[in-house]
Amino acid sequence: MTxxxxxxxxxxxxxxxxxxxxxxxxxxxxxxxxxxxxxxxxGE
Amino acid sequence: xxxxxxxxxxxxxxxxxxxxxxxxxxRKFVRNLNDFLIAGWAIGGALIGMNMLAGWTNAxxxxxxxxxxxxxxxxxxxxxLVIGIMLPMILGIFIAKPLRRKFSRGYGxxxxxxxxxxxxxxxxxxxxxxxxxxxLMIFANLFMLGAYGTALTGISLEYIVLMFAVxxxxxxxxxxxxxxxxxxxIQFMFTFVSIAIFLIVVLxxxxxxxxxxxxxxxxNPGFFGFVSSIPFWKLLVVLFLTIxxxxxxxQYIWMGFQSARSEKEMNFAFxxxxxxxxxxxxxxxxxxxxxxxxxxxxxxxxxxxGDAPIxxxxxxxxxxxxxxxxxxxxxxxxxxxxxxxxxxxLTEIGVIRPIAxxxxxxxxxxxxxxxxxxxxxxxxxLATFFALNxxxxxxxxxxxxxxxxxxxSMNGLGAYWDKVTKWPALIGTTVGTLVGAYYFFVxxxxxxxxxxxLAISFGLMIxxxxxxxxxxxxxxxEIMDEVKR
Numbered sequence: 001m002t003x004x005x006x007x008x009x010x011x012x013x014x015x016x017x018x019x020x021x022x023x024x025x026x027x028x029x030x031x032x033x034x035x036x037x038x039x040x041x042x043g044e
Numbered sequence: 045x046x047x048x049x050x051x052x053x054x055x056x057x058x059x060x061x062x063x064x065x066x067x068x069x070x071r072k073f074v075r076n077l078n079d080f081l082i083a084g085w086a087i088g089g090a091l092i093g094m095n096m097l098a099g100w101t102n103a104x105x106x107x108x109x110x111x112x113x114x115x116x117x118x119x120x121x122x123x124x125l126v127i128g129i130m131l132p133m134i135l136g137i138f139i140a141k142p143l144r145r146k147f148s149r150g151y152g153x154x155x156x157x158x159x160x161x162x163x164x165x166x167x168x169x170x171x172x173x174x175x176x177x178x179x180l181m182i183f184a185n186l187f188m189l190g191a192y193g194t195a196l197t198g199i200s201l202e203y204i205v206l207m208f209a210v211x212x213x214x215x216x217x218x219x220x221x222x223x224x225x226x227x228x229x230i231q232f233m234f235t236f237v238s239i240a241i242f243l244i245v246v247l248x249x250x251x252x253x254x255x256x257x258x259x260x261x262x263x264n265p266g267f268f269g270f271v272s273s274i275p276f277w278k279l280l281v282v283l284f285l286t287i288x289x290x291x292x293x294x295q296y297i298w299m300g301f302q303s304a305r306s307e308k309e310m311n312f313a314f315x316x317x318x319x320x321x322x323x324x325x326x327x328x329x330x331x332x333x334x335x336x337x338x339x340x341x342x343x344x345x346x347x348x349x350g351d352a353p354i355x356x357x358x359x360x361x362x363x364x365x366x367x368x369x370x371x372x373x374x375x376x377x378x379x380x381x382x383x384x385x386x387x388x389x390l391t392e393i394g395v396i397r398p399i400a401x402x403x404x405x406x407x408x409x410x411x412x413x414x415x416x417x418x419x420x421x422x423x424x425x426l427a428t429f430f431a432l433n434x435x436x437x438x439x440x441x442x443x444x445x446x447x448x449x450x451x452x453s454m455n456g457l458g459a460y461w462d463k464v465t466k467w468p469a470l471i472g473t474t475v476g477t478l479v480g481a482y483y484f485f486v487x488x489x490x491x492x493x494x495x496x497x498l499a500i501s502f503g504l505m506i507x508x509x510x511x512x513x514x515x516x517x518x519x520x521x522e523i524m525d526e527v528k529r
Binding site: 001003004007008010012015018019022023025026029032035037039042 | 071072073075079084086087088089090091093094118119122229233236237239240243244247253254256257268305312316319320322323326330333
């Protein structure tokens with residue numbers, strides 16, 4: 001029961017946290033200018 | 045009525061993807077060959093992590109996890125999942141790190157083998173060992189998408205395969221690796237949200253975790269105890285090696301971490317990639333747990349023990365079936381596009397460019413891009429033909445790991461060790477592969493096939509590198525790095 005609780009709890013937590021973390025990271029990348037269309041303007 | 049809703053959802057999906065492709069094309073992300081093949085080595089960690097996960101998880105993933113969790117007891121399955129699958133996924137960082145430092149502007153495996161060993165046979169073998177698994181994944185995923193699509197939606201297999209194959213070929217041909225990473229990111233965000241919704245609804249519908257636990261205890265009291273057996277440990281080793289080889293010798297994983305703009309971004313991708321696998325696997329194993337706790341006979345319903353995610357849908361509201369269709373669709377599409385562009389870059393860099401060079405022809409970047417696009421269309425159409433004719437794929441799919449394990453020692457030692465040169469690598473790989481092939485294909489023993497193949501090829505390469513006449517020359521890693529040069 002404990003193993004089941006831990007695994008399913010972790011899974012639920014990850015399935016909610018992962019998209020938020022990825023989106024957070026992606027937005028910060030866009031803000032840094034990683035995905036500017038002109039290659040020479042892409043930030044470091 | 046229900047079928048009509050599925051048709052509308054599928055058409056909407058295709059329309060959104062095509063609109064996005066059109067928007068990306070207008071913004072001119074793809075300006076040259078490097079943009080097309082490797083996104084100009086300019087991607088951040090979020091896109092790479094998601095793309096690696098999206099390429100890694102395919103139409104089979106949830107059903108394979110459902111099968112493993114039904115065949116083994118729960119603690120055994122968790123050991124397989126964590127040690128056999130998730131651990132080797134993170135170990136991929138050990139090949140990514142040296143390559144990132146020594147070979148930061150590369151195009152994947154064949155390019156690495158070419159520059160590292162300067163040997164035509166090794167490069168060609170590397171190409172064969174990468175293109176076969178990639179092609180198998182493309183047409184098997186197309187077929188699986190059709191088969192599960194038909195089971196879920198009632199639309200015929202031919203229509204589904206054709207519709208989505210054409211969609212993927214169109215956007216891969218137009219946008220290459222830039223389109224693949226962006227569309228995979230967007231699709232997998234939806235997949236994660238869908239998984240969270242599915243798990244929450246399903247768990248609450250069937251009495252929560254304690255309800256499932258008690259249901260299974262009544263039906264199968266031994267399910268929560270660990271059972272140690274020789275077949276289990278053998279499977280764990282085979283699974284571990286197959287997955288490790290999948291990371292060490294899959295073109296799309298190499299393209300993923302090589303297209304990272306810095307080592308920091310690559311580290312983010314690897315540290316998140318293995319964590320993301322757990323929710324994906326959960327879609328399979330939670331469905332199996334529910335089927336068990338409710339005494340639903342999955343084998344009687346469809347004939348395959350891993351079909352629990354489909355079978356339990358008839359006990360759930362209709363909108364969850366739509367959600368499941370979108371999830372299966374996204375798993376298949378994200379793998380298809382990643383593998384298609386990976387095969388195109390493999391063929392362009394590993395076959396077309398060397399042939400042109402050996403004949404003294406200098407191909408212009410524009411021509412190389414045209415060739416890459418033609419390769420995508422050709423491989424895509426060939427895979428569609430295979431999928432439509434249902435050419436037996438299950439037998440071939442089990443052989444997927446063989447090719448990747450064959451070049452694993454070459455990639456692993458080649459990336460780390462300057463002492464190993466062309467001849468030790470060639471002899472080690474040839475002898476290891478021949479012995480492995482004998483056990484794997486002739487005797488049908490995948491455990492001995494994989495372990496002997498790895499032990500012999502690694503052992504021979506190390507031994508020969510210390511012996512004369514191979515121990516004289518060391519490889520200079522500096523010459524590989526175009527940035528430092």
